[in-house]
Amino acid sequence: MSIKPPADNPPAEPPKAPGLLRSSGVVGVMTMLSRVLGLVRDMVIARYFGAGTAADAFFVAFKIPNFLRRLFAEGAFNQAFVPVLSSYRQQQSLTDVRRLVNAVAGSLGLVLLGVTLIAMLGAPVLTAVFAPGFMGDAEKFSLASDMLRITFPYLLLVSLTAFAGSILNSYDRFAIPAFTPVLLNLTMIAAAVFLSPLMETPVMALAWGVLIAGALQLFFQLPFLMRLGLLPRAKVDYRHEGVKRILTLMAPALFGVSVSQINLLLDTVLASFLQTGSVSWLYYSDRLAELPLGVFGIAIATVILPNLSRKHAAESIDQFTATLDWAVRGVLLIGLPAALALALLAEPLIATLFYYGEVTARDVGMSAQSLRAYSAGLLAFMLIKVLAPGYFARQNTRTPVKIGIIAMVANMAMNLILIFPLAHAGLALATSLSAWLNAGLLWRGLKKEGAWRSQPGWRKFLLQLLVANAALGAIIVYLQAPVDSWLAAGGIQRATDMAILVGAGALVYFVALALAGVRVRHFRLK
Template sequence: MSSLVKSVGTIGGLTLLSRIFGFARDMLLARVLGAGLAADAFQLAFTLPNTFRRLFAEGAFSVAFVPMYSRALHGSEGDGEAAAARFADDVLSVFLWTLLVFSGVMMAVMPGIVWILARDFGSVPGKFELAVFLSRVTFPYLALISLVAMLSGLLNARSRFAPGAFAPVLLNIVLIGGIVTGWWLRGDSHDDRIVAIALAVSVSLAGVVQLAYLWWAVRRAGLRLHLRLPRLTPEVRRLGMLILPATFGAGIYQISQFVDTFFATSLPQGSLTLLKLADRLNQLPLGIVGIALGTAILPMLSRHIHSGDAAEAQRLQSNAFEMATLLTLPAAAALAICAPAFVTAFFVGGKFTAADGAIMAHIVVALVAGLPAYVIVKILNPGFFAREDTRTPVWTALAALTLNIAINLYVVERYGIVGLAGATAASASFNCLLLYAVLHRRGWFHFTARLASRIARQIVAVAAMSALLVWLMPIVAPYYGGNVAERVGALAALVLAGGATFFAVAFLVGALDKDLVAMLTRRRGKPAPTQE
């Protein structure tokens, strides 16, 4: 467990840094562009490569590549380094050309793709054309970040998580630069298209910066990659066969993003932008906890399974599950209760109106209802991927996606963008339940009495925290829309009071694992007791 906590701490800490820069990026974006024509067009253009990135590069490719590379690296033949190097070179040689061809085709047919996802953009003069142009400018980011994901996988298999976790920080820094540059170029013209174009250019530029950084990190780790003529070796073919179903199985949340985009673009102008900005608040704990746990657990779980140590595999997933609920249950409750405060303090200002903020707060409440499920799915999926079973999650994801579409068809017309967000949360929860049911039935992972007891006690602490926040929100209401100092003070009061209450009650009722707390708070350099 100590190695899991250390890895999660490294990834989560750097992801938190990235999310802070992401917040700064979106705060600037909301104030500079608001929720209008140019903002919607950019959000669609950014959604395309970003969703494919999460779906293919960081989703299907990573969950298939890392276990295969790790098995080659830790093979018993004695030439693990050489075998892993050959496998990586073969994958790179095929992967690069596949990305180039795919990106070229997608850019050529971009008008059709934008029409499928956002055909209602055509009802607003110039909006459809701007969305197509921006999408073509941003799409090369997919090829660049996919190569970044492969290089991150090489390092993750060697328990070097920091470079891959730091790469998103570079993305947000470059995008902030793009917003500032676009704002400066726009000047007094009030032409928001200038800002959107500057942002689109900065997306692809960020991919170049991230790739250069990861290439340097890989070489610094002593690894050398060689580009050869593409060869479909048996290992590369097997990787491809694993990627195809994993594309769907690992990416229900990302596929749902396309579904949500389709429905959101049929709603009043600005709805897509409000949904994406609301998802930023939802992504903060999801990124810090979910991505960190999912990234750290996969190579560790693969090693336990390949060595035949089922008990350690069970304990690893139980520990990850407990860490996930410990952090996401209070985060979801706090975000739901304090959504008006967070949205107003962070986003309202400039072109982003108070009316926009009120709608966005309701979207946040609907989205975070599924926050624990979003994170737990990232813990349950590795239970299949580490065993190279990428097909079972396909069926659970298909069922969840079908439910999502069915709910959307009913709620979007009646409840608009808020109903759409609620459908996403419901389908993610359903997917989570299905995954656990299959793992339990196969004997790969099961709830223990200890884990259930710990989560029940966490819920008690969450209830106490929620009661305090409900009482405190009206008191700070006059301040979270005030000047900078008042906003900071109001949010600090909510965060500190809520956090202190949760952890105090959690300690009193025994919701905290003392060994886990010791490892989370241990200073660097102090030796860790053996937990595994």
């Protein structure tokens, strides 16, 4: 005879958490769908708006709330909230978890509402801060400020979406939060294709698309929170013990987890002083670098944070260090070939995805320069994503702050040094170099604190990676055609040739791994 739980107190715990490899795979597949649609979105934007004044203005208006989203919602807030929520799950009742969720929803929502209203009123000031170079072009500055008033409420909506997604991730419901960004891409594609022809200033359609997408993303996740019995009933309570802990952890986490985003923002600020098109060239190349970072690096980081938080709460030190070691190996397995492919295929990739409509051959070449510079730091960006949770899961935010400040200062210095000889590509290279400094210091700190200990087999694994990546590089160099051939080909031909290159490269890489002795079972971990 079974006893049903009370209707107001449904079980919020899954019977069994999936393995890390399976969970990472689910997040990776959903994120791949989102990123592919994101590239389609950028292809549409490039076709309709190119890399001129309108595109530069929109990218700044979109980057400001998007930057703050990554900094606060998916950065500092997520890294502070998930460990506290996991601690409540492990040590408190479901009623206490609900009270925490309600208090955080009300407190976070009130702050976000205030910030949004102030930002909308002060849009020109924000534009001047984030893109001071636009002040010399009245049309571009005014357009960016007008669009920012429309796009900034996206921060409120998507931050609440990230809050909902953090709850779902903490309960091992990874698929829904990973799928949610698909709605942003679909909405913006629809806005560019169908709404822009109806507007007096066509690019304004993209700003409205961002706002509509924010609302869709939030409401999409609410039914799944309801199924968990954790749909928030917002209550402003800054005295709640859990809210206090989250706020305490958030302040330093702003630097620790989001330094790469701050560095990318500095790129935009400095690029606004360069020739027209520089902001767009950096944006298009950054989007390509973000594809493997989001699909694999962020997927692994998303999965391990709640896992590490629970293991820390349970004082399972050996499992904690084994999980971090697993995450680093996973990043190397995918990050190395991704970085190599981006560097070798920079022009063909940019041409295949963006060489349409208003985009010129010069835009392709310029974007490829910054893509190569970003590819040099791709592995470091991915390592930061999986090493930082090793601190935040233990509610240690001070160490990443110190490391973040060092990396940010180094990035600023390298920006000023490299921007003169390399222009926009120098900004991208400075970001990559500072990312390596950040990742190296994070790794050294974890090792020193005993939170990361290398597991057996590292020397063999690195040799296997070397062999497989050498095979990948050889097949790409052998198969790819000169850049002029890519530019002369039609869109369908470029897409077909790129599919063949990517397919052949992936096949050779994984066959080489298999021949070297790497097996899927080596990466299964609970």
